[in-house]
Structure formats: structure tokens, C-alpha cells
Amino acid sequence: MKKGVVSKLYVLLIMLYLYVPILVLMLMGFNKSRYNSMPFEFSLQWYQELIGDTVLQKAALNSVLLALVTGVICVILATFFILGERYLSNKTKSIFNSISMMPMSIPWLIMGLSLLLLIRFFDFDKSMFFVAAGHVVISLPYSLLVLKARVQSMDRALEEMSASLGASPLTTFRRITLPAIAPAMVAGGFLSFMISFDNFAISYFLMPAGVSTLPIEIQSSIKFGFTPEINAVSTVIIGVSLLCLAVVGLIMGSSLKTMVGRSENK
Amino acid sequence: MSKVVLKGITKKYGNNTVVNSIDLTAENGKLISILGPSGCGKTTTLRMIAGFEKPDGGEIFFDDKEVGAIPVNKRNIGMVFQSYALFPHMTVEQNVAYGLEQRKTPPSEIKERVAEALKMVHMDEYAKRKPKQLSGGQQQRVALARALVIKPDVLLLDECLSALDKKLRVEMQVELRRILEQTGVTTFFVTHDQEEAMTLSDKIVVMNAGKIEQAGTPFEIYEKPATRFTAGFLGKANFFEGKALSFENNKVQLETENGNITIPAQNAVVGQNMLYVVRPEKIRFVSEGENGIKGTVEHVTYSGNISTCTVVCSGKEIICEVQNAVSGQRPQKGQNVTLDWDSAGSIEIIGGVN
Ligand SMILES: Nc1ncnc2c1ncn2[C@@H]1O[C@H](COP(=O)(O)OP(=O)(O)OP(=O)(O)O)[C@@H](O)[C@H]1O
Numbered sequence: 226m227k228k229g230v231v232s233k234l235y236v237l238l239i240m241l242y243l244y245v246p247i248l249v250l251m252l253m254g255f256n257k258s259r260y261n262s263m264p265f266e267f268s269l270q271w272y273q274e275l276i277g278d279t280v281l282q283k284a285a286l287n288s289v290l291l292a293l294v295t296g297v298i299c300v301i302l303a304t305f306f307i308l309g310e311r312y313l314s315n316k317t318k319s320i321f322n323s324i325s326m327m328p329m330s331i332p333w334l335i336m337g338l339s340l341l342l343l344i345r346f347f348d349f350d351k352s353m354f355f356v357a358a359g360h361v362v363i364s365l366p367y368s369l370l371v372l373k374a375r376v377q378s379m380d381r382a383l384e385e386m387s388a389s390l391g392a393s394p395l396t397t398f399r400r401i402t403l404p405a406i407a408p409a410m411v412a413g414g415f416l417s418f419m420i421s422f423d424n425f426a427i428s429y430f431l432m433p434a435g436v437s438t439l440p441i442e443i444q445s446s447i448k449f450g451f452t453p454e455i456n457a458v459s460t461v462i463i464g465v466s467l468l469c470l471a472v473v474g475l476i477m478g479s480s481l482k483t484m485v486g487r488s489e490n491k
Numbered sequence: 492m493s494k495v496v497l498k499g500i501t502k503k504y505g506n507n508t509v510v511n512s513i514d515l516t517a518e519n520g521k522l523i524s525i526l527g528p529s530g531c532g533k534t535t536t537l538r539m540i541a542g543f544e545k546p547d548g549g550e551i552f553f554d555d556k557e558v559g560a561i562p563v564n565k566r567n568i569g570m571v572f573q574s575y576a577l578f579p580h581m582t583v584e585q586n587v588a589y590g591l592e593q594r595k596t597p598p599s600e601i602k603e604r605v606a607e608a609l610k611m612v613h614m615d616e617y618a619k620r621k622p623k624q625l626s627g628g629q630q631q632r633v634a635l636a637r638a639l640v641i642k643p644d645v646l647l648l649d650e651c652l653s654a655l656d657k658k659l660r661v662e663m664q665v666e667l668r669r670i671l672e673q674t675g676v677t678t679f680f681v682t683h684d685q686e687e688a689m690t691l692s693d694k695i696v697v698m699n700a701g702k703i704e705q706a707g708t709p710f711e712i713y714e715k716p717a718t719r720f721t722a723g724f725l726g727k728a729n730f731f732e733g734k735a736l737s738f739e740n741n742k743v744q745l746e747t748e749n750g751n752i753t754i755p756a757q758n759a760v761v762g763q764n765m766l767y768v769v770r771p772e773k774i775r776f777v778s779e780g781e782n783g784i785k786g787t788v789e790h791v792t793y794s795g796n797i798s799t800c801t802v803v804c805s806g807k808e809i810i811c812e813v814q815n816a817v818s819g820q821r822p823q824k825g826q827n828v829t830l831d832w833d834s835a836g837s838i839e840i841i842g843g844v845n
């Protein structure tokens with residue numbers, strides 16, 4: 226009995242530790258005071274300002290577009306990588322695996338810096354192309370991770386059966402492989418999207434002048450005086466993220482069940 | 492509908508030779524069973540015929556055409572895997588229709604043939620279900636329907652009836668036999684069930700450690716096993732091995748490790764090591780006083796139609812089967828008995844003794 230109370234308290238403390246900062250941030254977006262000061266006075270003033278703030282909106286749009294492009298490219302690359310990798314020997318495969326996961330262990334700051342130096346070295350102009358390329362480099366491992374897990378648990382016999390029934394390799398991919406990995410593609414793409422959307426370091430180094438993303442805009446607004454408008458925009462981001470997560474959960478949920486059900490039946 | 496010929500087929504995984512220079516001919520429209528212990532290379536052989544694995548040596552012919560360069564999807568084979576491999580995201584109906592769709596069969600005909608195939612395996616009621624909603628035996632039947640509906644030239648069945656209960660299995664065997672006779676498709680059939688192999692096959696191939704031990708009709712394999720392995724693997728067997736000391740009146744006296752024993756035999760070379768196999772059902776109990784092998788009943792197992800007795804004759808265990816007829820009396824444990832059999836019941840295995 227006592228033990229139960231203690232462990233519940235313990236969980237509660239961890240939850241508080243994780244979520245109180247975010248809750249405070251969200252709450253202050255509804256506070257009238259410019260300096261987050263008490264007493265709390267409810268107002269939608271900062272959201273109204275957000276609606277009028279074209280700079281922030283532009284940055285948000287850039288972020289979403291950049292993350293979308295990154296997510297889509299990551300999924301496509303990861304899918305090709307994973308499917309191609311299956312035909313390698315185990316030894317080559319494990320080497321490829323370690324190399325492809327490396328960007329995860331290199332700090333983004335260093336990654337951004339090295340990309341910047343590379344661009345300088347070849348005397349290219351900074352452009353959105355390089356920003357996207359940089360984002361793909363750091364986000365790709367996340368798509369790979371999710372897809373790899375799915376493909377490894379996939380039964381090769383299904384594709385062989387499809388071939389034995391007369392299907393060409395392309396048909397087999399379209400009708401057998403793709404439906405099996407589609408949920409993982411969505412999940413992997415979403416993960417890469419979030420990594421890119423959230424990224425500050427790479428964007429900061431590579432962004433051409435006059436363009437900004439949401440993380441960069443938020444950072445600079447702190448430098449030039451912070452308003453609860455940032456709280457408001459953060460709340461919107463959190464809301465949209467949760468919504469995306471829920472949608473992905475729904476898509477994955479039903480198709481995951483089919484997959485799981487199959488392997489249970491074996 | 493193709494004659495299939497394997498010539499010197501070899502498959503290696505690393506240093507491990509899994510299939511070792513196999514020669515095998517499947518005549519057009521015949522059913523060939525492949526029997527052998529787990530891991531002897533049965534599945535690997537089927538996979539090479541299908542084209543999933545490339546042989547490291549040898550050639551495969553479908554009707555005198557070498558198929559090495561023909562990919563799986565152009566070989567017109569039907570296959571049932573050990574693991575069924577039904578497509579999980581498609582219904583039973585869609586699974587069966589898949590092969591016909593690849594052949595650009597008109598939709599109306601697809602519908603007809605799918606329904607027919609499902610009816611054949613008694614799965615017509617389950618057409619709209621997903622594979623995960625089916626039992627193992629039901630999945631197996633769908634897999635069979637999917638392989639048959641495309642009217643393949645060569646049918647490859649890897650333990651395709653193993654998950655069915657006895658009654659359903661016999662039913663499916665009869666059905667399979669009927670379909671095969673009707674369509675004349677050349678079939679390779681891997682099974683662990685000896686009875687199934689005996690009743691279904693035109694030819695049985697016994698494999699061991701990647702090699703063919705013996706190929707022949709079920710009768711030949713059972714009644715005239717060529718090797719000790721075949722004799723021991725298919726059915727129960729009593730082995731008598733030793734130097735022939737004398738041979739007269741169709742009786743051979745053998746010097747075995749359990750001492751000398753005299754058994755009926757049709758042939759023997761005095762002074763040479765001989766190996767005979769005697770099937771349990773060939774042995775009969777004779778009344779005391781008659782000539783025969785004396786022993787004591789050690790153990791009796793009742794299994795309905797027959798009883799299996801272990802009789803110890805001067806240190807050697809001999810297994811024999813008796814019919815549980817109404818009039819016949821069953822041997823009792825501890826009883827002293829005399830065993831005898833026709834000399835033709837002792838099958839000489841030439842080359843069995845090294
Ligand atoms: N992809 C592979 N890589 C390495 N070894 C393999 C591979 N596939 C099969 N083997 C080995 O080849 C041998 C033969 O395998 P195979 O699947 O043909 O046996 P089987 O006769 O079908 O056995 P079972 O009756 O258990 O199905 C086994 O020893 C197995 O371990």
C-alpha cells in the first residue's frame with residue numbers, strides 16, 4: 226500500500242519534471258503581461274499579434290516546406306537503401322549499417338560547420354538547396370532506423386511467392402513490398418520531418434541571407450526582446466505536432482495490426 | 492506439364508554443401524515425393540527448381556530446356572511454402588486471384604476460377620477473410636488453391652498438408668491426386684509423412700545429407716531398400732548383420748555381435764559379411780517345436796489394428812507386428828515364443844556392409 230503511493234509519487238515527479246516547463250510556456254502565451262509576470266490575466270492578445278506577424282509566418286512556412294522536402298527525400302532514400310541492402314552479404318551489410326547511422330552520433334553543430342566549410346571550399350553560394358541537403362544528412366538515419374526494423378521483420382517468402390505466381394519484380398514491389406512497409410515509411414518520414422523542423426544548428430550555418438526558419442526566428446527574437454508571441458507560436462507548434470502524431474498513430478494503428486496479426490499467426 | 496530433369500545439381504552455403512550432385516528425373520505428369528530427415532536439403536532442392544536459388548553446379552531442364560537463365564516469374568510454377576506465405580493484406584480471394592491477375596486473365600474468368608479453386612479446397616466460405624483470421628490448416632489450403640489455380644507446369648509442394656488433421660488430410664490427398672491426374676501437372680512433394688508419400692507418389696526419392704539415397708516406386712523403396720539408411724528411414728526395420736557362416740535350405744547362419752543366429756534368406760555368400768533387413772509385418776509367430784528363432788516377448792504395444800511386439804532372441808531385439816484379428820491371440824509379455832518368416836522376407840542390402 227505504502228509502496229504503491231511512493232511509486233506513484235515517483236512517476237508523478239518525473240512527469241512534472243518533463244512537462245512543467247512546457248505547460249508554463251503554454252500558459253504564459255495566454256497571459257496579458259509582456260514579461261511573463263504574475264498575476265495571471267487571461268488574454269488572446271499574443272495570438273492576435275501572431276496572426277499579424279508576417280515575418281514569423283513566413284519563417285514557419287519555410288520550416289514546414291523544408292521539413293516536408295527533407296522528410297520525403299529521407300523516406301525515398303531510406304527505402305532504396307534498405308531494399309538494396311538486403312542483397313548484400315552480412316558483412317558488407319553491417320559496415321553499411323554503421324556508416325549510415327553515423328550522422329546520429331556526430332554533433333549537429335559540427336555537421337553544420339563542416340557543411341559550411343565544404344560550401345566555402347568549392348566557392349558555392351549559400352542556398353536553400355544546401356540547407357535541405359544538410360537536413361537530409363541528419364534526418365536520414367531516423368527514417369532508416371524505422372524502416373530497417375520493419376523490413377527485418379518482413380517475410381521474404383511473400384516476395385518470393387509473388388514472383389512464383391508470375392509477378393515481375395516491379396509488380397512485386399508495388400503490390401507486396403510497398404503495402405508491407407508503407408506504415409514504416411509514414412512513420413520514418415514523420416520522424417525525419419520532426420528532426421528537420423526542429424533543427425537550428427544546420428539551418429543557422431547554411432541558411433542564405435534574408436531567409437529564416439522558425440527555430441532561427443525564435444532564437445533571434447530572444448536576442449531582440451522576447452514577447453509572449455513566442456509562447457503562442459510554440460503552443461501552436463506543439464498542437465500541430467500532437468495532431469500529426471495522432472494522425473500517424475491512426476494510420477499506423479490499423480495497418481500495424483495487420484502486420485502484427487500475421488506474425489502472431491505464424 | 493513439363494518433364495523435369497536435374498543433372499548434377501549442387502548447392503553450397505559457404506563451405507557447407509547442402510545439396511550434393513543430385514540427378515533426378517520427374518516424368519511428365521508424375522508425382523515425385525522427396526523424403527528425408529530434417530535439414531537434408533529437401534527445401535533447398537525445391538527452391539532451386541523454382542529458381543529462388545542458383546545451383547552452384549549442374550543444370551535443371553524443363554522439357555529439355557535448360558532453365559538456369561529463366562527468372563522465377565517466367566517459369567510457370569506453382570509453389571506452396573512450408574510457411575504458407577499468404578499475403579497478409581489481401582483477402583483469401585485476392586490471394587488466390589493474384590497469380591491469375593499476373594497472367595492478364597479476364598476478370599470474369601478470374602472470378603470463376605478463384606471460386607472453383609476455393610471450393611476444391613473447401614474454403615469457399617472464407618473467401619472474404621484475411622489470412623490472419625484463418626487457422627493453420629485453412630491457411631495451408633488457401634496456399635494450395637493459390638498454387639493450383641494458375642495451372643502451373645510444375646507444382647512444388649513443401650509439406651503442404653502437414654498442418655491438417657488426419658481426416659482432412661486424407662480428403663485433401665484424394666483431392667490432390669484427382670487434380671493432378673486431371674491437370675497432368677508434374678509435382679514435387681516434400682513430406683515427413685511416410686504413409687502420405689507411399690499412397691500419393693509415383694516415385695519416392697529418399698534424401699540424406701544432400702544426396703539421393705534411393706529413388707524408386709513406393710514398392711521398391713519399401714520392399715527393396717538399397718541402403719541401410721533407406722531401410723531404416725522408411726518404416727520399421729530389423730537389421731541382421733554379420734559374417735555368413737553357412738547357407739543351406741534357405742537358412743543363413745550369421746556371426747553377429749550378439750552371437751550366432753540363423754535366419755531365413757534366399758541368398759548368401761558364405762564367408763562374407765552380409766546385411767539383411769526384415770520388415771516387422773513379415774515376421775510371424777509359430778508354434779513351439781517348429782523350426783525358428785526362439786525368444787522372449789519383452790514388450791507389447793497395442794495400437795488398434797495391430798500390436799507391435801519386441802522379442803529378445805539371444806540378446807537381439809526383434810520387432811514384429813501382429814494383426815489384432817478376432818481369433819488371433821496376442822502374445823503376452825514374458826511369453827516364450829518362436830519366430831519365423833519366409834526367406835523372401837529377408838531383404839539383402841548389397842553394399843550395405845562396408
Ligand atoms: N540460406 C541459407 N544459408 C545457410 N544455410 C542454409 C540456408 N538455407 C538452408 N540452409 C542449410 O541447408 C540445409 C538444408 O536445408 P533445407 O531447408 O533444404 O532442409 P530440409 O530438408 O527442407 O529440412 P526440413 O525437413 O527441416 O524442412 C540445412 O542444414 C540448413 O541449415
Ligand SMILES: [Mg+2]
Nearest residue numbers: 533534573649
Ligand atoms: Mg524444408
